[in-house]
Amino acid sequence: xxxxKGGLGAPLAPSGEVxxxxxxxxxxxxxxxxxxxxxxxxxxxxxxxILIRTFECFDYDRTGKVSRDGCRKALRSLGVxxxxxxxxxLFDKYGQDMSRMMPYDVFTARLFTSQNxxxxxxxxxxQAFQGKDSKEDLAFNGKIIYPKGKLGSVYTPxxxxxxxxxxxxxxxxxxxxxxxxxxxxADDAVSSPNLFYTASREIVxxxxxxxxxxxxxxSEQRFFLGHTDDILSLALDPTKTLCATGxxxxxxxxxYVCVWDTNSMxxxxxLDFDKHPGDSGVNALQFSRDGxxxxxxxxxxxxxxxxxxxxxxxxxxxxxxxxxxxGPAAMGIPIIFGIAWNMHARxxxxxxxxxxxxxxxxxxxxxxxxxxxxxxxGAVRYVRSKINKAAVQPISGTGDLPxxxxxxxxxWLPNGDCVSGTKAGEIWxxxxxxxxxxxxxxxxxxxxxxxxxxxxxxxxxxxNGTIIEWNVESSTPVPISRRTIPPQYFDSKSPGIKxxxxxxxxxxxxxxxxxxxxxxxxxxxxxxxxxxxxRLDAIAANPVRPSEYASAAFSGRCFLWDAVKREPxxxxxxxxxxxxxxxxxxxxxxxxxxxCVGLTSGYWFVYNSMHKTHAKLHRPPTEPKVNAYxxxxxxxxxxxxxxxxxxxxxxxxxxxxxxxxxxxVRPDLxxxxxxxxxxxxYRRIGKAAGHSSTVDRLDWDVRGVLLQSxxxxxxxxxxxxxxxxxxxxxxxxxxxxEGRKPENVPKCGEQATEIQRDYEKWHTWTAIIGFPVMGxxxxxxxxxxMNVVAVSRGSGGKxxxxxxxxxxxxxxxxxxxxxxNYPSVIQNGPYYAFNGHSSxxxxxCWVADDSRVITAGGLDRAMLQWTVKWKADKGYxxxxxSSDSTQVQSVPTLxxxxxxxxxxVADGKAVAAADSTAAAAEEKRRAQEQASAVSRLETxxxxxxxxxxxxxxxxxxxxx
Numbered sequence: 001x002x003x004x005k006g007g008l009g010a011p012l013a014p015s016g017e018v019x020x021x022x023x024x025x026x027x028x029x030x031x032x033x034x035x036x037x038x039x040x041x042x043x044x045x046x047x048x049x050i051l052i053r054t055f056e057c058f059d060y061d062r063t064g065k066v067s068r069d070g071c072r073k074a075l076r077s078l079g080v081x082x083x084x085x086x087x088x089x090l091f092d093k094y095g096q097d098m099s100r101m102m103p104y105d106v107f108t109a110r111l112f113t114s115q116n117x118x119x120x121x122x123x124x125x126x127q128a129f130q131g132k133d134s135k136e137d138l139a140f141n142g143k144i145i146y147p148k149g150k151l152g153s154v155y156t157p158x159x160x161x162x163x164x165x166x167x168x169x170x171x172x173x174x175x176x177x178x179x180x181x182x183x184x185x186a187d188d189a190v191s192s193p194n195l196f197y198t199a200s201r202e203i204v205x206x207x208x209x210x211x212x213x214x215x216x217x218x219s220e221q222r223f224f225l226g227h228t229d230d231i232l233s234l235a236l237d238p239t240k241t242l243c244a245t246g247x248x249x250x251x252x253x254x255x256y257v258c259v260w261d262t263n264s265m266x267x268x269x270x271l272d273f274d275k276h277p278g279d280s281g282v283n284a285l286q287f288s289r290d291g292x293x294x295x296x297x298x299x300x301x302x303x304x305x306x307x308x309x310x311x312x313x314x315x316x317x318x319x320x321x322x323x324x325x326x327g328p329a330a331m332g333i334p335i336i337f338g339i340a341w342n343m344h345a346r347x348x349x350x351x352x353x354x355x356x357x358x359x360x361x362x363x364x365x366x367x368x369x370x371x372x373x374x375x376x377x378g379a380v381r382y383v384r385s386k387i388n389k390a391a392v393q394p395i396s397g398t399g400d401l402p403x404x405x406x407x408x409x410x411x412w413l414p415n416g417d418c419v420s421g422t423k424a425g426e427i428w429x430x431x432x433x434x435x436x437x438x439x440x441x442x443x444x445x446x447x448x449x450x451x452x453x454x455x456x457x458x459x460x461x462x463x464n465g466t467i468i469e470w471n472v473e474s475s476t477p478v479p480i481s482r483r484t485i486p487p488q489y490f491d492s493k494s495p496g497i498k499x500x501x502x503x504x505x506x507x508x509x510x511x512x513x514x515x516x517x518x519x520x521x522x523x524x525x526x527x528x529x530x531x532x533x534x535r536l537d538a539i540a541a542n543p544v545r546p547s548e549y550a551s552a553a554f555s556g557r558c559f560l561w562d563a564v565k566r567e568p569x570x571x572x573x574x575x576x577x578x579x580x581x582x583x584x585x586x587x588x589x590x591x592x593x594x595x596c597v598g599l600t601s602g603y604w605f606v607y608n609s610m611h612k613t614h615a616k617l618h619r620p621p622t623e624p625k626v627n628a629y630x631x632x633x634x635x636x637x638x639x640x641x642x643x644x645x646x647x648x649x650x651x652x653x654x655x656x657x658x659x660x661x662x663x664x665v666r667p668d669l670x671x672x673x674x675x676x677x678x679x680x681x682y683r684r685i686g687k688a689a690g691h692s693s694t695v696d697r698l699d700w701d702v703r704g705v706l707l708q709s710x711x712x713x714x715x716x717x718x719x720x721x722x723x724x725x726x727x728x729x730x731x732x733x734x735x736x737x738e739g740r741k742p743e744n745v746p747k748c749g750e751q752a753t754e755i756q757r758d759y760e761k762w763h764t765w766t767a768i769i770g771f772p773v774m775g776x777x778x779x780x781x782x783x784x785x786m787n788v789v790a791v792s793r794g795s796g797g798k799x800x801x802x803x804x805x806x807x808x809x810x811x812x813x814x815x816x817x818x819x820x821n822y823p824s825v826i827q828n829g830p831y832y833a834f835n836g837h838s839s840x841x842x843x844x845c846w847v848a849d850d851s852r853v854i855t856a857g858g859l860d861r862a863m864l865q866w867t868v869k870w871k872a873d874k875g876y877x878x879x880x881x882s883s884d885s886t887q888v889q890s891v892p893t894l895x896x897x898x899x900x901x902x903x904x905v906a907d908g909k910a911v912a913a914a915d916s917t918a919a920a921a922e923e924k925r926r927a928q929e930q931a932s933a934v935s936r937l938e939t940x941x942x943x944x945x946x947x948x949x950x951x952x953x954x955x956x957x958x959x960x
Contacts, residue, residue, distance in 0.1 A: 026080055026090075030075065031112070048109075052108055054077060071091075124143045124145060128825060131169055138165035142156065165826065168825050171821075178864060180566050182862065182864075183530075185205075185860075190283075193500075194233065194498075198213065200262075201504075204262055210224070210862075222265050228251075230860065235286050238289065238291050244260075245257065246282025246283070246285050249281060257282055257285065258271075272950070279299055282296050284338040289342070292311070294307070294308045295339050297339055297360065301327065302326050304321055320371075336367075337407070339359070340418070341412075342416070342418075364407075417431050419477065424445075425440060437476045439477070441460055442466055443466070444463040447498060457471065459500055463496040465486075466483070467485070485519070488517075495519075516533050531862070532861050534554035535858055536856045536857060538553075539854050539856045546847045546852075547847070552583035552586040552597050556573050556583055558583060575614050581603070589644045589670075590645075590646060593610040594667075598653065602638055604618050604653060615677050637657045638656035646703070652707055652721060654698055658711070660689075660709060660719065662686040666680060666681045688750075691709065691713070692711070695711050696712055699767060702763045705724065706752060707720075710768065714784075716770060719749060720749070721748065727742040757771075765790075772825065781812070789844070790808070793848075808824055810844070811841035811843060816833045818832070838857070840858045843856040850868060
């Protein structure tokens with residue numbers, strides 16, 4: 001009670017939320033009592049007629065309306081007690097006229113109408129919120145129909161705050177900055193050397209669409225982000241300071257090559273290529289001896305070879321473009337693999353001293369090219385030598401001819417000879433463009449040849465991990481030593497070798513493996529960059545430890561990563577069984593100690609990182625079921641998604657068979673090593689059926705009771721994942737289904753048909769449809785173009801968390817990562833788009849403290865680690881992405897960082913002078929930053945104008 005002027009006052013009124021819960025309980029009790037009365041009635045009356053007749057007893061004027069007192073008496077006669085505060089809330093909910101009377105026919109109709117139907121009767125809006133909407137428009141409370149998926153419509157939450165809609169109109173409160181790239185491109189699409197030491201003794205390579213310069217001592221990377229699709233080739237100029245990277249044809253354009261500085265990571269020139277029939281990516285690059293020319297090979301049907309005077313640019317730099325071999329590149333693998341330029345002084349040949357010489361190698365052949373130095377009017381005279389079986393001379397003393405296998409690599413020796421390596425493991429020696437000698441060097445495929453800087457030692461490497469050192473001072477190479485790179489894991493093989501480069505002036509060399517790892521080889525090979533050797537779809541962040549996250553590839557290999565050290569802390573695989581395990585999904589338990597991994601075979605297993613043991617392997621049924629057509633149907637056809645409930649008591653597993661399976665976890669048995677693999681753990685307790693496509697996104701509510709599922713057909717359904725045991729527990733949490741009998745408690749796996757309006761009750765949100773993600777599809781995107789979204793927890797790091805809102809990051813099919821404010825409810829609202837991946841981005845997650853974002857690139861095998869930069873951070877300078885690497889909508893205004901106050905000195909004049917000097921320096925610094933910002937924006941505008949001009953030219957060409 002409260003004390004007023006005259007003493008004790010009236011009791012305190014309960015809060016609105018308490019009254020709301022009481023009203024819900026009153027409605028449930030009233031329906032229950034009316035149902036019992038109808039069952040006992042001899043006149044076969046319905047619940048509605050009984051309620052109407054009861055209200056009529058207190059409607060003395062027969063107006064069809066009842067007062068507050070009459071309502072309390074009517075409900076009391078039906079066995080329901082209601083106080084003055086509750087009846088006020090009841091009248092507010094069901095409506096009243098100007099005389100504060102409630103039409104009881106309306107009350108009766110709404111009481112016995114489902115909540116879903118009542119919502120369907122509310123006001124409708126036929127599109128998501130727009131950027132021009134006012135605050136009144138954003139306060140809309142009703143049904144929103146926007147064309148995304150079979151769901152068809154969403155509903156604004158009951159407690160929707162229009163201010164969040166205003167925030168959704170603005171650019172995100174932060175942006176992503178690429179911090180680290182895990183992996184190295186080493187699949188079959190890359191056919192030429194792509195790993196080199198720079199002049200600063202750093203390593204340059206590429207992964208996905210990112211050029212990377214790696215400093216091993218500092219374990220730091222710098223990035224070139226000027227590409228929009230797969231980088232296929234890389235070359236380093238003779239000074240080892242400039243790098244050229246070539247990519248495949250981008251959407252809406254042809255392939256191009258970027259030449260950039262390995263120190264500043266700035267683009268120097270971009271060379272645009274014509275798009276020829278077939279896959280016209282640039283699969284091989286090589287600089288000339290003096291670095292003036294750049295040779296490029298395209299993998300189109302005619303395999304065009306192009307020579308550029310690259311400093312002159314695209315318009316004036318083209319020296320020659322010539323067709324070579326005709327034939328389609330099967331499975332994206334070209335017929336010509338690479339280019340090797342003779343970096344040594346040539347002998348006098350027909351008076352052409354210092355002429356440009358190189359060879360191209362590939363499918364069953366090696367081609368030698370000689371170009372004169374005199375180039376006039378863009379016309380280049382060249383002599384090309386084709387080496388075929390008829391031209392091969394017999395090996396001395398044997399009379400046998402070596403087979404013409406694919407030539408995977410080639411290198412020039414100081415004496416002008418050329419050495420090539422074949423798919424059969426043979427090493428061939430060419431002298432004056434003629435076959436001279438060969439040797440069966442490796443049992444496996446010979447993949448790499450590298451000449452050391454001393455010019456006397458040659459390294460050859462194979463696909464089975466063997467490296468042979470040769471002395472090339474004599475007439476033919478002589479083997480000196482042989483070593484095999486040991487397997488990194490007990491259940492794996494020696495890594496195949498994709499690329500080699502030697503550290504200048506040392507016996508150390510760098511090795512790129514076919515497992516997408518990079519090793520530095522001295523006495524023992526040391527992995528310096530780790531990656532995944534197969535498609536990567538599955539990543540998950542540890543909910544307890546912010547520096548830890550996990551990944552699982554289609555090879556079945558799983559890693560626990562340390563985001564600070566940027567290396568794997570632990571690696572494990574699926575338990576051994578009779579087939580190759582392709583991992584498609586992974587999830588942490590709430591404790592952060594167990595991980596569940598789903599496989600394409602229908603198996604899923606649990607690994608306990610604390611005890612470093614497999615806690616469970618679930619096997620699908622061995623006997624197939626039979627459908628209505630008497631055809632066998634396996635119950636499990638692969639696992640698409642796994643998700644633990646927030647309390648860790650339940651595991652939900654979404655499968656390719658359109659089902660969701662629920663398992664009791666028993667986390668109490670995971671603490672001890674003796675019981676971590678107990679058979680009582682992970683017992684199946686339910687199954688949910690209702691989707692028409694594979695379920696690949698799951699989200700639990702914060703209580704772990706309801707489950708939200710999203711399928712590839714863009715269906716959104718709700719399920720009772722782990723319901724309470726009694727109706728009273730449901731009523732206590734406000735979850736009891738309307739009109740349901742108390743004895744009919746929902747079961748695990750039963751569909752929850754009630755519309756779920758409150759998006760804030762979900763522990764995570766990964767679905768691409770729904771009210772809080774209405775604006776996540778950029779203009780021109782379909783729901784199928786967005787693979788998954790992830791929402792930050794709202795902490796935003798350790799400092800200033802209270803001033804930060806929540807962000808949403810999305811993964812798209814075009815390789816971009818999108819960043820929005822959350823909730824994102826504005827159609828075509830502002831966002832940031834970040835390049836880096838070259839394949840569809842299959843997964844994305846936030847670490848536990850929102851300080852980083854992790855993305856998985858699917859077929860590009862790359863995993864990118866992004867740092868989140870927030871506006872609330874001290875010294876925030878605004879978004880600084882370049883137009884080449886990032887699409888920007890509504891770029892934040894640049895703000896100057898906070899500077900330290902100048903130090904004071906004893907003399908007052910000195911203080912004034914110091915203040916004046918500091919102010920001048922501060923003003924100068926601000927002017928420099930402003931000029932730099934203007935320069936960057938002007939550069940972006942010029943790049944955009946150039947891109948528009950290119951598109952206009954292409955459009956004019958197509959029209960003509």
